[in-house]
Amino acid sequence: MRHFGTIQMLKWPLKIRTGTNEEKRLSTYTDLTTIECIGTKLYPYIIKYYGSIIDTIVSALNFLKYHRILHRDVKPQNILVNRQCQFKLCDFGICGNFTNSKSVTSSIKGTDVYLPPERMKYNAEPYGIRSDIWALGITIVEIVNGKQPFLGLSYIELADLIQTWTPNIDDKLISFALKELILYLLKTDYKQRPKSYGEILEIPVLQSVHIIPSNDEMNYIKKIIDNIGS
Numbered sequence: 001m002r003h004f005g006t007i008q009m010l011k012w013p014l015k016i017r018t019g020t021n022e023e024k025r026l027s028t029y030t031d032l033t034t035i036e037c038i039g040t041k042l043y044p045y046i047i048k049y050y051g052s053i054i055d056t057i058v059s060a061l062n063f064l065k066y067h068r069i070l071h072r073d074v075k076p077q078n079i080l081v082n083r084q085c086q087f088k089l090c091d092f093g094i095c096g097n098f099t100n101s102k103s104v105t106s107s108i109k110g111t112d113v114y115l116p117p118e119r120m121k122y123n124a125e126p127y128g129i130r131s132d133i134w135a136l137g138i139t140i141v142e143i144v145n146g147k148q149p150f151l152g153l154s155y156i157e158l159a160d161l162i163q164t165w166t167p168n169i170d171d172k173l174i175s176f177a178l179k180e181l182i183l184y185l186l187k188t189d190y191k192q193r194p195k196s197y198g199e200i201l202e203i204p205v206l207q208s209v210h211i212i213p214s215n216d217e218m219n220y221i222k223k224i225i226d227n228i229g230s
Contacts, residue, residue, distance in 0.1 A: 050140060050178055051209030053079065053087050055201065060089040061132055062197035072127060074135035075114050076142055083222040112158060113150040114138050118190045120159040129197065130190045137185030141167050144174055144182075163188065177205040 057079060064071055071078075071089065080088045116134035118125040142148050149167065150158050167186055169179050181203055187193045194200045 050144065050174060051206055053143070054136065054140060054181070055206045055209050056087040057089055057136055058197050058200045058206075061129075061136075062201070065129065065197060070127060070129070071132055073111065073114075074132050074139060075111055076139050079139065081221065081225075083218070083225055085218055085221050112155055113148055113153075115162075116190060117162045117165075117188050120162055125190065128190075129195075130193045133185050133193050133197075133200070134190070137167075137182055140182050141169060141186070144169055175205070181205055 057074070061071060061074070074089075078090050080090055082088070114135040116131050119127060119131060138149070145168070149165075150161070153161065165188065167183065169182065171179065174182075181200075184203075185193060185200075200206065
């Protein structure tokens with residue numbers, strides 16, 4: 001992992017530590033599950049945390065940017081939740097460095113279904129902040145709807161569809177303000193997406209997100225984690 005040493009030195013409570021102690025590592029992952037396992041269809045309590053997920057992951061991405069690092073693989077499988085209902089960003093295997101707010105590489109990185117339109121063109125734009133912002137938007141749509149919007153498409157089909165795609169989000173599952181935020185993250189023209197993580201964090205709907213869970217909600221998440229795989 002090219003960035004293992006760099007990530008290992010960063011101290012941030014919303015990312016997974018990369019230490020080498022096997023006992024601690026196993027203990028950490030026993031207490032966590034990927035957010036893809038906790039979606040609307042089966043676990044309605046998570047609806048209250050869509051805003052919290054966005055706020056937490058954007059804060060983590062902003063922290064990485066401060067250290068001139070792009071994540072480049074934001075997706076539900078890389079967002080974990082523990083028994084305290086805390087969300088954590090993990091898997092820094094394909095992180096990239098910043099150069100004038102753009103990634104130093106133009107090669108294709110990240111899982112195809114989370115790549116933004118500008119990265120799937122013949123003359124692809126360099127990977128930047130707005131690429132991770134798009135991936136976060138797709139991640140939230142997937143969690144809200146309980147399914148990946150591009151499942152089953154070939155790379156060529158996806159590259160064509162994504163240029164004019166508009167997300168379909170059930171209004172019954174999410175507030176109008178949060179839906180508008182998600183649509184903002186998923187502007188097809190990358191220049192119309194937020195310019196920075198700080199801009200996202202200042203959006204009013206994230207200023208009042210449900211951060212601290214009740215005991216009932218925390219117990220519910222604990223039950224889900226305990227039951228997964230049983």
